[in-house]
Amino acid sequence: MSFMTDGMPAAVILVAFAILIDLLVGDPRWLPHPVVIIGRMISSYERLWNRGTARQRKLSGAFLTVTVVGGVWLVSWLFLLVLARLHPGLALIAELWLLSTALAMKGLGDAARAVAAPLSKGDLPAARQALAMIVGRDTQRLEEAGITRGAVETVAENTVDGITAPLFFALIGGAPLALAYKAVNTLDSMVGYRNERFNDFGYASAKLDDIANWLPARLTALCLWLAGGCLIGRGVTGSRWRGALAATCREAPRHPSPNAGWPEAMVANLLGVQLGGTNFYQGVASHRATLGSGQMPLNVAHISMTLRLMHGGWLLFFTLAALTLWGLR
Numbered sequence: 001m002s003f004m005t006d007g008m009p010a011a012v013i014l015v016a017f018a019i020l021i022d023l024l025v026g027d028p029r030w031l032p033h034p035v036v037i038i039g040r041m042i043s044s045y046e047r048l049w050n051r052g053t054a055r056q057r058k059l060s061g062a063f064l065t066v067t068v069v070g071g072v073w074l075v076s077w078l079f080l081l082v083l084a085r086l087h088p089g090l091a092l093i094a095e096l097w098l099l100s101t102a103l104a105m106k107g108l109g110d111a112a113r114a115v116a117a118p119l120s121k122g123d124l125p126a127a128r129q130a131l132a133m134i135v136g137r138d139t140q141r142l143e144e145a146g147i148t149r150g151a152v153e154t155v156a157e158n159t160v161d162g163i164t165a166p167l168f169f170a171l172i173g174g175a176p177l178a179l180a181y182k183a184v185n186t187l188d189s190m191v192g193y194r195n196e197r198f199n200d201f202g203y204a205s206a207k208l209d210d211i212a213n214w215l216p217a218r219l220t221a222l223c224l225w226l227a228g229g230c231l232i233g234r235g236v237t238g239s240r241w242r243g244a245l246a247a248t249c250r251e252a253p254r255h256p257s258p259n260a261g262w263p264e265a266m267v268a269n270l271l272g273v274q275l276g277g278t279n280f281y282q283g284v285a286s287h288r289a290t291l292g293s294g295q296m297p298l299n300v301a302h303i304s305m306t307l308r309l310m311h312g313g314w315l316l317f318f319t320l321a322a323l324t325l326w327g328l329r
Helices: 008-025 034-049 054-086 088-101 105-120 124-132 144-191 203-229 238-254 261-271 301-327
Strands: 275-281 284-291
Touching: 008 088, 008 105, 008 144, 008 301, 034 054, 034 088, 034 144, 054 088, 054 144, 054 203, 088 144, 105 124, 105 144, 105 301, 124 144, 144 203, 144 261, 144 275, 144 301, 203 238, 203 261, 203 301, 238 261, 238 284, 261 275, 261 284, 261 301
Parallel strands: none
Antiparallel strands: 275 284
16 A cells, blocks of 8 residues: 555545646656656667567566566655655655656546647648657548547547556555556557567566456446446437447457457447547558447547546546445445
Protein backbone atom coordinates (compact mmCIF):
# COMPACT_ATOMS: atom_id res chain seq x y z
CA MET A 1 0.00 0.00 0.00
CA SER A 2 0.88 3.67 -0.04
CA PHE A 3 3.45 5.08 2.38
CA MET A 4 1.02 7.86 3.26
CA THR A 5 -2.07 5.81 3.97
CA ASP A 6 -3.39 3.78 6.86
CA GLY A 7 -5.55 1.14 5.19
CA MET A 8 -7.76 1.06 2.15
CA PRO A 9 -10.00 4.11 2.69
CA ALA A 10 -7.04 6.49 2.99
CA ALA A 11 -5.55 5.03 -0.21
CA VAL A 12 -8.79 5.86 -1.99
CA ILE A 13 -8.53 9.49 -0.87
CA LEU A 14 -4.91 9.71 -2.01
CA VAL A 15 -5.74 8.31 -5.45
CA ALA A 16 -8.70 10.71 -5.69
CA PHE A 17 -6.34 13.67 -5.19
CA ALA A 18 -3.98 12.22 -7.82
CA ILE A 19 -6.92 12.08 -10.24
CA LEU A 20 -7.68 15.73 -9.53
CA ILE A 21 -4.04 16.67 -10.19
CA ASP A 22 -4.05 14.84 -13.52
CA LEU A 23 -7.33 16.42 -14.61
CA LEU A 24 -6.13 19.93 -13.74
CA VAL A 25 -2.44 19.78 -14.62
CA GLY A 26 -1.82 16.66 -16.71
CA ASP A 27 1.85 16.04 -17.50
CA PRO A 28 3.76 19.34 -17.70
CA ARG A 29 6.66 19.03 -20.12
CA TRP A 30 9.07 20.71 -17.72
CA LEU A 31 8.66 17.88 -15.20
CA PRO A 32 10.49 14.57 -15.77
CA HIS A 33 8.01 11.80 -16.56
CA PRO A 34 8.64 8.29 -15.18
CA VAL A 35 7.37 6.62 -18.37
CA VAL A 36 9.96 8.51 -20.44
CA ILE A 37 12.70 7.28 -18.11
CA ILE A 38 11.31 3.73 -18.27
CA GLY A 39 11.22 3.91 -22.05
CA ARG A 40 14.86 4.98 -22.27
CA MET A 41 15.86 2.12 -19.97
CA ILE A 42 13.97 -0.40 -22.11
CA SER A 43 15.51 0.96 -25.30
CA SER A 44 19.03 0.69 -23.90
CA TYR A 45 18.55 -2.87 -22.66
CA GLU A 46 16.87 -3.95 -25.88
CA ARG A 47 19.88 -2.90 -27.96
CA LEU A 48 22.19 -4.88 -25.67
CA TRP A 49 20.12 -8.02 -25.11
CA ASN A 50 18.01 -8.60 -28.22
CA ARG A 51 20.39 -10.95 -29.99
CA GLY A 52 21.22 -14.62 -30.37
CA THR A 53 18.99 -17.59 -31.14
CA ALA A 54 15.21 -17.54 -30.75
CA ARG A 55 15.50 -19.28 -27.38
CA GLN A 56 18.18 -16.84 -26.20
CA ARG A 57 16.04 -13.89 -27.27
CA LYS A 58 13.03 -15.25 -25.43
CA LEU A 59 15.06 -15.75 -22.25
CA SER A 60 16.66 -12.31 -22.56
CA GLY A 61 13.24 -10.77 -23.10
CA ALA A 62 11.88 -12.48 -19.99
CA PHE A 63 14.87 -11.20 -18.02
CA LEU A 64 14.24 -7.70 -19.37
CA THR A 65 10.60 -7.88 -18.26
CA VAL A 66 11.48 -8.98 -14.73
CA THR A 67 14.31 -6.46 -14.47
CA VAL A 68 12.32 -3.45 -15.66
CA VAL A 69 9.05 -4.17 -13.85
CA GLY A 70 10.70 -5.30 -10.62
CA GLY A 71 13.24 -2.49 -10.82
CA VAL A 72 10.60 0.20 -11.29
CA TRP A 73 8.60 -1.10 -8.32
CA LEU A 74 11.69 -1.35 -6.09
CA VAL A 75 13.16 2.04 -6.99
CA SER A 76 9.84 3.87 -6.51
CA TRP A 77 9.23 2.03 -3.22
CA LEU A 78 12.69 2.91 -1.90
CA PHE A 79 12.35 6.50 -3.12
CA LEU A 80 9.13 6.97 -1.17
CA LEU A 81 10.56 5.16 1.84
CA VAL A 82 13.54 7.52 2.00
CA LEU A 83 11.30 10.57 1.67
CA ALA A 84 8.97 9.25 4.37
CA ARG A 85 11.93 8.94 6.73
CA LEU A 86 12.99 12.50 5.96
CA HIS A 87 9.50 13.97 6.29
CA PRO A 88 6.01 12.51 5.72
CA GLY A 89 4.99 15.60 3.76
CA LEU A 90 7.73 14.99 1.20
CA ALA A 91 6.54 11.42 0.68
CA LEU A 92 2.95 12.62 0.32
CA ILE A 93 3.85 15.16 -2.37
CA ALA A 94 6.05 12.66 -4.20
CA GLU A 95 3.46 9.91 -4.15
CA LEU A 96 0.71 12.21 -5.38
CA TRP A 97 2.95 13.29 -8.25
CA LEU A 98 3.95 9.71 -9.12
CA LEU A 99 0.34 8.55 -9.03
CA SER A 100 -0.77 11.42 -11.26
CA THR A 101 1.91 10.54 -13.84
CA ALA A 102 0.45 7.04 -14.11
CA LEU A 103 -2.90 8.51 -15.21
CA ALA A 104 -3.81 10.03 -18.57
CA MET A 105 -7.30 11.51 -18.33
CA LYS A 106 -6.21 15.00 -19.38
CA GLY A 107 -3.60 13.86 -21.89
CA LEU A 108 -5.94 11.45 -23.64
CA GLY A 109 -8.73 14.01 -23.76
CA ASP A 110 -6.43 16.73 -25.07
CA ALA A 111 -5.06 14.41 -27.78
CA ALA A 112 -8.55 13.47 -28.97
CA ARG A 113 -9.72 17.09 -29.00
CA ALA A 114 -6.60 18.04 -30.98
CA VAL A 115 -7.88 15.72 -33.71
CA ALA A 116 -11.53 16.80 -33.41
CA ALA A 117 -10.89 20.57 -33.52
CA PRO A 118 -9.46 20.80 -37.08
CA LEU A 119 -11.69 17.94 -38.26
CA SER A 120 -14.81 19.87 -37.25
CA LYS A 121 -13.59 22.75 -39.43
CA GLY A 122 -12.94 20.48 -42.42
CA ASP A 123 -9.16 20.84 -42.08
CA LEU A 124 -8.27 17.24 -42.94
CA PRO A 125 -4.47 17.74 -43.23
CA ALA A 126 -4.27 19.16 -39.70
CA ALA A 127 -6.57 16.43 -38.34
CA ARG A 128 -4.45 13.74 -40.01
CA GLN A 129 -1.30 15.25 -38.53
CA ALA A 130 -2.84 15.34 -35.04
CA LEU A 131 -4.01 11.73 -35.37
CA ALA A 132 -0.53 10.65 -36.47
CA MET A 133 0.75 11.81 -33.08
CA ILE A 134 -1.31 9.18 -31.25
CA VAL A 135 -1.57 6.20 -33.66
CA GLY A 136 0.92 4.08 -35.54
CA ARG A 137 -1.16 3.66 -38.70
CA ASP A 138 -0.71 5.67 -41.88
CA THR A 139 -2.95 8.75 -41.77
CA GLN A 140 -2.01 10.64 -44.96
CA ARG A 141 -5.03 9.51 -47.00
CA LEU A 142 -7.68 9.17 -44.32
CA GLU A 143 -10.98 10.98 -44.74
CA GLU A 144 -13.30 12.11 -41.92
CA ALA A 145 -14.60 8.61 -41.13
CA GLY A 146 -11.11 7.10 -41.01
CA ILE A 147 -9.72 9.91 -38.87
CA THR A 148 -12.65 9.63 -36.50
CA ARG A 149 -12.23 5.86 -36.27
CA GLY A 150 -8.58 6.24 -35.35
CA ALA A 151 -9.37 8.73 -32.59
CA VAL A 152 -12.31 6.74 -31.22
CA GLU A 153 -10.32 3.48 -31.16
CA THR A 154 -7.40 5.20 -29.44
CA VAL A 155 -9.59 6.72 -26.72
CA ALA A 156 -11.48 3.45 -26.17
CA GLU A 157 -8.37 1.27 -25.91
CA ASN A 158 -6.39 3.75 -23.82
CA THR A 159 -9.23 4.18 -21.34
CA VAL A 160 -7.87 0.90 -19.95
CA ASP A 161 -4.12 1.39 -20.47
CA GLY A 162 -4.04 5.03 -19.46
CA ILE A 163 -6.76 5.31 -16.83
CA THR A 164 -8.63 2.36 -15.33
CA ALA A 165 -5.80 -0.18 -15.13
CA PRO A 166 -3.43 2.32 -13.43
CA LEU A 167 -6.28 3.23 -11.05
CA PHE A 168 -6.82 -0.47 -10.33
CA PHE A 169 -3.18 -1.07 -9.40
CA ALA A 170 -2.83 2.27 -7.59
CA LEU A 171 -5.71 1.39 -5.28
CA ILE A 172 -4.15 -2.01 -4.55
CA GLY A 173 -0.51 -1.02 -4.13
CA GLY A 174 -0.05 2.73 -4.28
CA ALA A 175 2.39 4.50 -6.58
CA PRO A 176 4.98 1.67 -6.72
CA LEU A 177 2.47 -0.83 -8.12
CA ALA A 178 0.87 1.75 -10.44
CA LEU A 179 4.30 2.57 -11.90
CA ALA A 180 5.14 -1.13 -12.17
CA TYR A 181 1.99 -1.48 -14.27
CA LYS A 182 3.11 1.45 -16.45
CA ALA A 183 6.41 -0.36 -16.92
CA VAL A 184 4.51 -3.45 -18.11
CA ASN A 185 2.46 -1.29 -20.48
CA THR A 186 5.54 0.52 -21.79
CA LEU A 187 7.38 -2.74 -22.37
CA ASP A 188 4.48 -4.06 -24.43
CA SER A 189 4.26 -0.87 -26.48
CA MET A 190 8.00 -0.98 -27.25
CA VAL A 191 8.90 -4.65 -27.65
CA GLY A 192 5.60 -6.57 -27.62
CA TYR A 193 5.25 -6.76 -31.40
CA ARG A 194 4.77 -9.87 -33.51
CA ASN A 195 7.52 -9.23 -36.03
CA GLU A 196 10.96 -10.61 -36.77
CA ARG A 197 12.74 -8.31 -34.35
CA PHE A 198 10.47 -8.68 -31.32
CA ASN A 199 8.46 -11.89 -31.74
CA ASP A 200 10.71 -13.82 -29.34
CA PHE A 201 12.33 -11.01 -27.36
CA GLY A 202 8.99 -9.33 -26.58
CA TYR A 203 7.06 -12.53 -25.84
CA ALA A 204 7.22 -12.24 -22.03
CA SER A 205 6.41 -8.53 -22.08
CA ALA A 206 3.35 -9.06 -24.28
CA LYS A 207 2.07 -11.94 -22.15
CA LEU A 208 2.51 -10.03 -18.90
CA ASP A 209 0.65 -7.06 -20.39
CA ASP A 210 -2.19 -9.39 -21.39
CA ILE A 211 -2.38 -10.74 -17.83
CA ALA A 212 -2.19 -7.31 -16.17
CA ASN A 213 -4.98 -5.89 -18.32
CA TRP A 214 -7.29 -8.91 -18.36
CA LEU A 215 -9.52 -7.93 -15.43
CA PRO A 216 -9.33 -4.12 -15.82
CA ALA A 217 -10.33 -4.37 -19.50
CA ARG A 218 -13.47 -6.35 -18.77
CA LEU A 219 -14.43 -4.23 -15.77
CA THR A 220 -13.89 -1.13 -17.89
CA ALA A 221 -16.21 -2.43 -20.59
CA LEU A 222 -18.87 -2.99 -17.93
CA CYS A 223 -18.38 0.52 -16.54
CA LEU A 224 -18.55 2.01 -20.05
CA TRP A 225 -21.86 0.21 -20.49
CA LEU A 226 -23.16 1.60 -17.20
CA ALA A 227 -21.98 5.06 -18.23
CA GLY A 228 -23.77 4.62 -21.54
CA GLY A 229 -27.00 4.12 -19.61
CA CYS A 230 -26.56 7.62 -18.23
CA LEU A 231 -26.09 9.02 -21.74
CA ILE A 232 -29.27 7.67 -23.33
CA GLY A 233 -30.62 10.46 -25.50
CA ARG A 234 -27.17 12.09 -25.76
CA GLY A 235 -25.47 9.91 -28.35
CA VAL A 236 -26.69 6.55 -27.00
CA THR A 237 -30.12 5.12 -27.73
CA GLY A 238 -32.00 2.85 -25.38
CA SER A 239 -32.03 -0.04 -27.86
CA ARG A 240 -28.29 0.19 -28.49
CA TRP A 241 -27.60 0.34 -24.77
CA ARG A 242 -29.72 -2.72 -24.06
CA GLY A 243 -27.95 -4.76 -26.71
CA ALA A 244 -24.41 -3.46 -26.19
CA LEU A 245 -23.42 -5.80 -23.38
CA ALA A 246 -24.29 -9.02 -25.21
CA ALA A 247 -22.86 -7.71 -28.48
CA THR A 248 -19.58 -6.79 -26.80
CA CYS A 249 -19.25 -10.26 -25.27
CA ARG A 250 -19.68 -11.75 -28.75
CA GLU A 251 -17.42 -9.36 -30.61
CA ALA A 252 -14.54 -8.57 -28.23
CA PRO A 253 -12.79 -11.95 -28.74
CA ARG A 254 -12.49 -11.13 -32.47
CA HIS A 255 -9.90 -8.45 -31.71
CA PRO A 256 -6.26 -9.60 -32.04
CA SER A 257 -5.64 -8.32 -28.51
CA PRO A 258 -7.32 -10.34 -25.74
CA ASN A 259 -8.10 -7.09 -23.90
CA ALA A 260 -8.35 -4.12 -26.29
CA GLY A 261 -11.44 -5.53 -27.96
CA TRP A 262 -13.55 -5.11 -24.83
CA PRO A 263 -13.57 -1.31 -24.54
CA GLU A 264 -13.50 -0.88 -28.33
CA ALA A 265 -16.43 -3.21 -28.91
CA MET A 266 -18.41 -1.58 -26.10
CA VAL A 267 -17.87 1.94 -27.47
CA ALA A 268 -18.73 0.78 -31.01
CA ASN A 269 -21.97 -0.84 -29.90
CA LEU A 270 -23.04 2.01 -27.64
CA LEU A 271 -22.50 4.59 -30.38
CA GLY A 272 -23.85 2.38 -33.17
CA VAL A 273 -20.65 2.74 -35.23
CA GLN A 274 -18.23 0.24 -36.69
CA LEU A 275 -14.62 0.09 -35.52
CA GLY A 276 -11.80 -2.12 -36.73
CA GLY A 277 -11.34 -3.08 -40.36
CA THR A 278 -8.30 -2.29 -42.51
CA ASN A 279 -5.41 -0.05 -41.48
CA PHE A 280 -2.19 0.65 -43.34
CA TYR A 281 1.22 0.64 -41.68
CA GLN A 282 4.02 2.05 -43.84
CA GLY A 283 1.90 1.20 -46.87
CA VAL A 284 1.20 -2.40 -45.81
CA ALA A 285 -2.44 -3.32 -45.23
CA SER A 286 -3.41 -4.87 -41.89
CA HIS A 287 -6.87 -6.38 -41.62
CA ARG A 288 -8.71 -6.96 -38.37
CA ALA A 289 -12.26 -7.94 -37.53
CA THR A 290 -14.88 -5.23 -37.38
CA LEU A 291 -16.65 -4.37 -34.13
CA GLY A 292 -20.12 -2.85 -33.84
CA SER A 293 -23.11 -2.75 -36.13
CA GLY A 294 -22.14 0.31 -38.14
CA GLN A 295 -25.67 1.73 -38.03
CA MET A 296 -24.27 5.26 -37.87
CA PRO A 297 -21.58 6.63 -40.22
CA LEU A 298 -18.51 7.76 -38.31
CA ASN A 299 -18.12 11.53 -38.02
CA VAL A 300 -16.31 14.01 -35.83
CA ALA A 301 -19.15 14.15 -33.27
CA HIS A 302 -18.36 10.58 -32.25
CA ILE A 303 -15.02 11.71 -30.81
CA SER A 304 -16.70 13.90 -28.18
CA MET A 305 -19.26 11.16 -27.52
CA THR A 306 -16.41 8.71 -26.88
CA LEU A 307 -14.78 11.16 -24.49
CA ARG A 308 -18.03 11.40 -22.53
CA LEU A 309 -18.13 7.62 -22.29
CA MET A 310 -14.47 7.58 -21.26
CA HIS A 311 -15.01 10.03 -18.40
CA GLY A 312 -18.20 8.34 -17.28
CA GLY A 313 -16.53 4.94 -17.45
CA TRP A 314 -13.46 5.74 -15.39
CA LEU A 315 -15.52 7.68 -12.85
CA LEU A 316 -17.79 4.68 -12.31
CA PHE A 317 -14.77 2.35 -12.26
CA PHE A 318 -13.09 4.40 -9.54
CA THR A 319 -16.30 4.84 -7.54
CA LEU A 320 -17.15 1.13 -7.57
CA ALA A 321 -13.55 0.14 -6.77
CA ALA A 322 -13.40 2.67 -3.94
CA LEU A 323 -16.70 1.45 -2.46
CA THR A 324 -15.47 -2.14 -2.67
CA LEU A 325 -12.21 -1.34 -0.91
CA TRP A 326 -14.01 0.76 1.67
CA GLY A 327 -16.32 -2.14 2.42
CA LEU A 328 -13.35 -4.47 2.92
CA ARG A 329 -11.73 -2.41 5.67
